[in-house]
Amino acid sequence: MYSFSDLEKYLDTIPEKEKTPGGSIRVFHHGKEVFRHSFGFSDREVGVKMTGDEYYFMYSATKPITCATALHAWERGAFILSEPVWWYLPEFKNTQVKEYKPDGSYTLVPQDREMVIQDLFTMSAGLNYDTSSTEIKKIVAETNGYAPTREVMKGIAKMPLEFQPRERWNYSLCHDVLAAVVEVATGVRFSEYMKREIFEPLGMTKATFRINDEILSKMAQQYWFNYSTGEAEVKGKTNDYIFGDGYDSGGAGIITTIDDYAKFVQAMSMGGVSPNGARILSPSTVKLMSTNMLDEKRMAQFSTWRNNAEYGYGLGVRTKIYEGWGGSICSLGEFGWDGAAGTLCSIDPERQIGIVYTQHMLNPHHEQTHPRIKMLVNLALGY
Secondary structure, three states: OOOOOHHHHHHHHHHOOOOOOOOEEEEEEOOEEEEEEEEEEEEHHHOOOOOOOOEOOOHHHHHHHHHHHHHHHOOOOOOOHHHHOOHHHHHHOOOOEEEOOOOOEEEEEEEOOOHHHHHHHHHOOOOOOOOHHHHHHHHHHOOOOOOHHHHHHHHHHHEEEOOOOOOOOOOHHHHHHHHHHHHHHHHOOOOHHHHHHHHHHOOOOOOOOOOOHHHHHHOOOOOEOOOOOOOOEOOOOOOOOOOOOOOOOOOOOEEHHHHHHHHHHHHHHHOOOOOOOOOOOOOOHHHHOOOOOOHHHHHHHHHHHHHOOOOOOOOOOOEEOOOOOOOOOOOOOOOEOOOOOOOEEEEEOOOOOOEEEEEEEEEOHHHHHHHHHHHHHHHHOOO
């Protein structure tokens, strides 16, 4: 019998210790759910307790599903990882690159190597994460707030690259651009392709890129952690990474519930196949996705994030490649990512463990909560 008492006790301390008002968790082992728990409040101000049925902005926990969707298209020959991005998005052919001087100023120079699709998966394309850039704002204004994905890409392509492709690792809008590549390569709007090929086969009936009044009424209140006061304060139910109804944010656009998102994690922990037999990816593709793709130079930047100790970076996911340094006790090859409001996605194909943890607080304490959750799950399962 599994005993999750230590994990449950820890989760129940989070509202007091980390000032996160509430959250939920789902744990799977060998494809079966073995633990679920909710704690605290979904709306602290009005005293509504967390039930586990709430909607959340998944933020960057969108990225693993986006990359899985892109790999689904890749498996069907829609593109090859080594192909130039501009073959699909011509606006990226002549994107210039910043060349910095010792005083911090820079000049613009041409690309000395082509940006390829794999660079988008691995956050190595040279892009930044400036979602409030004048180029993006101009597209939003010109389209009256609709912001079609392909039009936004034209704005992003006008922003100079921070470095030559593959020169560094930099967390950025890479997966937003990847979503646009998939849209062009398949001829299907990205959100529709994801719905058809990932959401529907897995029975993810609540996952969406579009918000409405019904979803808002069922969404957990969103908070942000104020480091000056040491308290969580109400942020409101908005997501600054969604530029408009026409924009499919591959990096931060999914809105769903924990049980809906868990269906993806459950399938990926079983090699890309859901309990109902739906295969979204082949086991070899899941293995490729979770293989470290960074060389030593790019690993130097990636490793500056404390949560990345023991980890490399695969095709859009953090993947465990070292034993002992961070003490996670997950097996080698465990992979996943997290979201700006605190969602955790952890997939361990060797042990067939899947973990989804959700909360709704920006500036969350990832470094404190996520490693503890993964450790306590593995210990509870006898590893």
